[in-house]
Amino acid sequence: MPELPEVETVLQALKPHLVDNKFTSIKTYVPKLRGPLELEDRPELLNQSIVELYRRAKYMILTLANNYGLIIHLGMTGSFRLESTSLQRQKHDHAEFYLLSGLVLRYNDPRRFGQLVVTEPGNNILEHKLLIHLGPEPLTESFDNTWLARVCKGKKKPIKSLIMDNATVVGVGNIYASESLSLAGINPLVAAGTVTKKRLKRLTEAIKHVLTAAIEAGGTTIKDYTSLNGEEGKFVRELMVYGKAGQKCSGCNRGIIKQVYQSGRSTYYCPVCQR
DNA sequence: AACACGTCCTGAGCGC
DNA sequence: TGCGCTCAGGACGTGT
Numbered sequence: 001m002p003e004l005p006e007v008e009t010v011l012q013a014l015k016p017h018l019v020d021n022k023f024t025s026i027k028t029y030v031p032k033l034r035g036p037l038e039l040e041d042r043p044e045l046l047n048q049s050i051v052e053l054y055r056r057a058k059y060m061i062l063t064l065a066n067n068y069g070l071i072i073h074l075g076m077t078g079s080f081r082l083e084s085t086s087l088q089r090q091k092h093d094h095a096e097f098y099l100l101s102g103l104v105l106r107y108n109d110p111r112r113f114g115q116l117v118v119t120e121p122g123n124n125i126l127e128h129k130l131l132i133h134l135g136p137e138p139l140t141e142s143f144d145n146t147w148l149a150r151v152c153k154g155k156k157k158p159i160k161s162l163i164m165d166n167a168t169v170v171g172v173g174n175i176y177a178s179e180s181l182s183l184a185g186i187n188p189l190v191a192a193g194t195v196t197k198k199r200l201k202r203l204t205e206a207i208k209h210v211l212t213a214a215i216e217a218g219g220t221t222i223k224d225y226t227s228l229n230g231e232e233g234k235f236v237r238e239l240m241v242y243g244k245a246g247q248k249c250s251g252c253n254r255g256i257i258k259q260v261y262q263s264g265r266s267t268y269y270c271p272v273c274q275r
Numbered sequence: 276a277a278c279a280c281g282t283c284c285t286g287a288g289c290g291c
Numbered sequence: 292t293g294c295g296c297t298c299a300g301g302a303c304g305t306g307t
Binding site for chain 2: 033034075076077092109110111112113155156157161263264
């Protein structure tokens with residue numbers, strides 16, 4: 001389940017192979033993923049140098065020399081393989097990008113929650129409807145305790161739901177939300193508006209710390225996630241609470257990790273050291 | 276306005 | 292052994 005660190009890891013792996021390369025042909029095998037998949041019969045995407053590949057939230061953005069672009073979201077189970085064209089297409093490979101370098105980039109996504117969207121030249125890609133409403137990037141100065149306090153003010157919904165909201169901060173999914181709250185010592189269930197400024201500062205720092213450490217570890221592999229060509233993320237070894245229901249908390253060494261459900265998502269926390 | 280919840284999707288894991 | 296059920300969750304859309 002790719003969150004920001006996983007997307008960042010994939011992005012860095014893809015970059016050297018894609019930038020300055022060109023798509024020579026693109027094939028798709030399903031009519032839609034999360035939205036329509038309209039990459040075939042688009043000559044404007046072919047034989048144009050790939051200029052940039054960067055990230056905004058959990059989206060990867062690829063731009064071409066003619067200012068067409070591609071917005072890519074891996075959803076829950078999306079992954080890329082870069083490989084020889086002599087290798088067979090696999091089950092759930094929904095799109096193939098044949099490259100001038102001779103390799104093929106294959107997009108695999110069993111649950112088809114991902115998105116591959118073409119953008120037209122002329123508009124700022126960051127103002128695309130998928131991107132325009134996104135909040136600050138967690139690893140920049142624009143995400144700080146002042147901002148978080150402003151967003152939390154008066155909010156009754158649980159702090160965990162709030163930090164998973166892309167309008168508050170982007171890239172924090174279910175795993176890193178639980179992990180960040182664990183590190184900050186905050187109970188995920190408490191109303192966001194009741195968390196003190198001091199604790200929100202700790203939370204801001206915890207989010208930055210956890211995401212940075214996860215990027216360094218190449219992400220977290222729980223079930224589906226792998227980076228390019230099947231590499232697994234090692235942050236799973238550093239998890240404090242996620243997926244550890246019933247185990248003793250390694251933070252305080254006293255509490256037993258509890259699993260609760262918040263709007264259909266599982267949340268893990270230590271009832272002793274997260275108050 | 277704020278928040279909750281349904282929806283999309285497939286495969287793993289489990290109980291019987 | 293095999294079937295059917297439940298769960299996993301990102302982000303948008305809809306309902307309250």
